[in-house]
């Protein structure tokens with residue numbers, strides 16, 4: 001079993017004992033979200049002044065303590081192209097780097113914010129995709145993604161979910177043992193989240209490139225439904241891929 005911690009780093013900066021505890025349990029990876037090398041942009045996205053300074057300091061300390069660090073930079077309309085400089089920074093300090101295009105979902109207001117438009121998504125993919133890569137998302141017996149199958153997430157409130165972004169709850173760690181989760185709940189989840197159960201999907205060429213995500217679909221028309229967000233993303237990926245291939 002591997003333990004990954006996904007964090008904005010703020011509590012680790014404020015509470016050095018907490019940071020020490022994390023270092024002592026020696027997680028497999030600590031993944032930190034750095035939205036921009038420009039502190040004003042990063043702080044605007046997090047909504048917390050000084051948050052970029054804190055996260056950079058925590059990254060430095062974790063590296064010093066020999067903890068494996070991954071820096072992620074999600075691309076939204078609030079930080080256009082900032083992943084380029086963040087990637088250079090991650091490479092300069094020799095840590096892993098991850099990027100993706102996402103939007104911000106406000107759970108309280110149920111609003112979607114900072115979504116890139118179709119052209120911006122396509123441009124992002126043109127700059128980041130490997131043109132040999134086809135996701136090959138087709139109607140078969142495979143699981144939709146690894147969430148809930150190879151990984152689970154435990155939130156600060158101890159809710160257990162398939163992944164850190166997911167609003168599908170298996171239960172709470174206080175009254176659900178991992179054994180019960182593994183033997184009773186996950187097998188039922190596995191039966192449901194199989195590609196061939198996506199009844200409305202797989203009718204277009206671009207579906208092969210779909211990064212189907214049950215959480216994203218739940219923000220649109222519901223779990224396991226066709227989603228305009230995912231269709232737009234798959235189309236943009238497909239068009240960027242075709243343009244690169246035909247160059």
Ligand code: SF4
Pocket residue numbers: 198200201202203204206207210211212225226227230231234235
């Ligand atoms: S969500 Fe859209 S792109 Fe994805 S598999 Fe379904 S129809 Fe295809």
